[in-house]
Amino acid sequence: MVNPYIPYPVRIDEIKTETEDKSLKTFKFVFLNPEDEEKFAYRAGQFAELSIPGLGEIPIGIASSPVEKGFVKFTVFKTGKVTSYLHSMKEGDIMGIRGPLGNWYPWDLLEGKNVVIIGGGFAFTTLRSSIIYMLDPENRKKFKDIHVIYGARSPGMLLYKEELEQWAARDDLNMHITVDGTDDPEWKHHTGFVPTITEQEAPAGTEDTYAIVCGPPVMIKFTQPVLDKLGYTNDRIIMSLENRMKCGIGMCGRCNIGKEFVCKDGPVFTLKQLNQTPKEY
Amino acid sequence: MKVIKIDKNEWASGLEKLRSAYELIGPVKEKFYHAFQPLESGQQPDMDYINTRVSPKYVIYPQSELILECSLNENDEDYKIYKEPEKEYTPKAILGIRPCDADSFSLVRRNFDTEEYKDPYWLRAYEATTFVGLACDQPCPTCFCSSAGSGPYSDSNLDILLADNGDHYLARVLTEKGEKLAAAAGWSQDAGDEADQQIDQKKQEAESAIQSRVNTDKLASQSLLDLYEATDAIWEKEAFSCINCGTCTFVCPTCWCFDVQDEVSGKKGYRIRNWDSCMYPLFTLHASGHNPRGTKVDRLRQRFMHKLKYYVDKYENGIQCTGCGRCVQLCPVNIDIRRICNMLNSYDPESCTCEVTAS
Amino acid sequence: MKNLLEHMGVEPERLHFSWISSAESTKFVDVATKVTESVKSLESKEKKFVKTKPKVA
């Protein structure tokens, strides 16, 4: 019997501070036992429990992409007991990761379709994983047009800044970066909230077009009417939820929305599915 | 399946024989109430017990259980690497468990034994346990097992079913595990041809003695969201008296939710799982401070919707309740699952009304 | 504060209150020594409110 509670031991290989307020850091982990990396086969959109022995676990979306080998990456916002401690840890430290957990964005369904990725703030992590996955030379041909709309409060709060610039320079991806406001005269991308930029830049919602939306509740609240207006039906709006979790395997009972567990049946749901569940997230 | 006769003195001596192979657990009287406890050498279970306050679920699923441990000593090779603690799952026998409590394990198993994941701690403990049930001839006024998918003689999760018949028990040996235990105890007296009928007769009598029932026939066809949104008709008023303690969930044989906590002692780290309760605000509180079930109305609704609707829809196997009546008896503010079950079952979304029964 | 602790079986010798400034190192040593001695001198050797490995299944 495989014990689903035992984390794989990992070493922190690299820590990168992402944002100017230092509240977000990206941790690159390497598995202590190379064979564990194979067991940890994941798809873009899944999450894992980061486990700090003696302290606890936290569920975090996987920011690295299945096409990146040799490591896994997570971008963590400093907020509670475990994340605060994690932010104080150093390269070389040993901890654990347990997963991969949950479902993923519906890649099979998205093949041959236009994909619009809409993200805000630090919910961009599994979207990064998805973009890298789709841009992989093997995979890019599977998708039609790809749009990415990503916003943060200010330029300094954007995640993965170097990669964003690289993506913006590509011609096989429509990149729309925006910030709520900035006094930087050099800023060459959009200024404005994500829903506004979506209205301006997102393609019309045809049968062939799917939107993946991931961000803070207020962004989702105002983006949804825009997508409705653009013609996206609820089954073509894909969202990723988060709820307080412990086990991550559908057993401990807390993260449910109605009869679905966010950890096991989710975290990815279509808006159509969510309309059939209580709004307990 | 065969029926054997166990004289009561033979019962006592048989238990002593079992001790070498099994850890025995049975009902014993404590200060005020009965509880399932390990039986010391020579100690007999009190088979005339009134149902226990806390259910025997703890035998399989302890309230606090060590699930992982690791060294926090930097010099150790496995420093900070969590491992499963060494535990022995020696055979146990729960003696005199009520059929309703035994049935609860089948309900809980659906949570811990899934296609994708298996909870090794629950499953190993469950598999190491032999369930010797005592049919229930004197139901409590709060018992509603027979309308909750269980019953006073239900044997679907038992290895042996005992029916008290004066100076002896008639025992249905239901499984291989049961046969093994009966053999180890030296119980082999054939009960005769009539015994099966006798048990059925007693079963009918016991079932007719149950006065309390719940209606569940319409639960599956009700709309989940209609019930969820019946705030004015049901939830607001029913939740008023709730004080958000965890009594109902902790005494319930079918509540399985847990929390995972790490503790450190000296140079060792421990990961422990503890029973948790959907009644507590902390259960769902996000680190951001947002709480998707922030009010007691939300939490009370979660508990009853889970038992009476989500579970019904998810597993298509009835309600997540065996009708043991503990929460009804022990809720300090008299929130009664029978009343709420009947309200949900009879809810009419057109008129937003439901039938209120005094149960 | 002492009363309820004493009531549940924690001897008053196990609980001390002192005002010590961060500059008063000698006073800190004195108090610490005094506390240790008073606990050692107790008749009861039972550990009270000392949690070692959590007692769980």
Place this chain on the structure above:
Amino acid sequence: MKSYTDKIKEIAKRLLKEDKVDMVIGYRKGTVPLMHQPFFATSEGEVDSFVWDSNCGLNLANYITDRKERIGIVATGCNSRNIAVHVVEGKIQRDQLYIIGIPCQGMVDRHKLAAMAEGNIASVEEDEDKGTITISGQGFSKSVDKAEVLQENCSICVHRNPVLCDELVADEVTEQTREQADPYARVREIEAMSPDDKWAHFDDLLSDCIRCYACRNACPLCYCPQCFVDESNPQWVGKSVDPTDIRTFHLLRAYHCAGRCTDCGACVRSCPVGINVRDFTKKLEKDCLELYGWEAGLNTEQRPPLDTYKPEDPEDFIK
């Protein structure tokens, strides 16, 4: 207690009819014996569910914390004292409340009666004239003097009449004097033990605790948005059923109630396993009376002794 019940209904109907209050909080008949349910009525029709007898043991002050409505509330002596504590602590305004005072004759102890019964209790009858309680169930029926099966806190109570109310449902009952009631007899018994015996006594007392927090949540004083046991940063206490953690919870909870506890007994009544939580709180109540001459909730002006400082404080270490 029909006269009390009728009078409560009469007052509640009047208050709602005259729009003096938005809701009236009382009890309705429980679905099981010995357990009436806290209940609120917003219409005259709902008022007919109200009931009063010896099974109204949970403290209704619990249900008014931070409420904004104008509330009519049924209150015994201890309940009215807890309402006063709420007013002092700013958890409700006095002028939001219309207190329907109950001269209280005590509540029966559900744990004691359960232990006396030879089976499951199916019904409970109270004979007011004879002062007896009759419990019955399958194959048994037993009558006892109500005085014998009162909750312990009720039998030693010296504030049976409301200290704060707008209207009484009946004439005041005679109060017992402290000499008659001897409220601290049990505290003295424990005080007389050796330290290790005391330690063992509390070990035994808490051995059945399942940390369901019914005692805390039934307590009208425990209204903190987050209890110290639920805090994770810093984490004050472990969350398992480790005996040290369980004792820490009960000890600290008692301290948080020091000088505020009215000995209403809701903690003991609500405990599913019958722990006498009052063994902690009663000691502090005694200390507050002896050290500060203080009893909680007797008026709506004075703050409790442990959240004020006076130079003449009897504890010498803080001087």
